[in-house]
Amino acid sequence: MSENKVAPPALRCAACGVSATAEDFRSGCPFCGSREPTHDPFEDVTISLNWQECRMLAEFASQWAVARYKATRWTALSNTLDRLRRVRPNGAPALTNADTAREMPMMEGAKRRVTLSPEFPD
Numbered sequence: 001m002s003e004n005k006v007a008p009p010a011l012r013c014a015a016c017g018v019s020a021t022a023e024d025f026r027s028g029c030p031f032c033g034s035r036e037p038t039h040d041p042f043e044d045v046t047i048s049l050n051w052q053e054c055r056m057l058a059e060f061a062s063q064w065a066v067a068r069y070k071a072t073r074w075t076a077l078s079n080t081l082d083r084l085r086r087v088r089p090n091g092a093p094a095l096t097n098a099d100t101a102r103e104m105p106m107m108e109g110a111k112r113r114v115t116l117s118p119e120f121p122d
């Protein structure tokens, strides 16, 4: 009855996202070594959020991580924010204030290029 065997429950690393058994995670993630709490994939949920709601949660989480944890537990949150950044709607504002600040030089450069060299479009 080997076809009826149940696979051992897999857990997912909060830092890198790799899945492995609880035994594999006994002394940290077998892939990245993170010792952050693992995620149970059976607890995954699918929800619908407006981008502005994502921005609000991301900004508060980022600020809280720095204020409360001095960014020592940053990897899991950082990876979650990266997953959100990948689904940013076209033309929507950046996810966090820090992202907006990082994008400013690019936006300034694009504006300057258009303003100073309108006769030489890219």
Ligand SMILES: [Zn+2]
Pocket: 013, 014, 015, 016, 017, 018, 029, 030, 031, 032, 033, 034
């Ligand atoms: Zn990992």
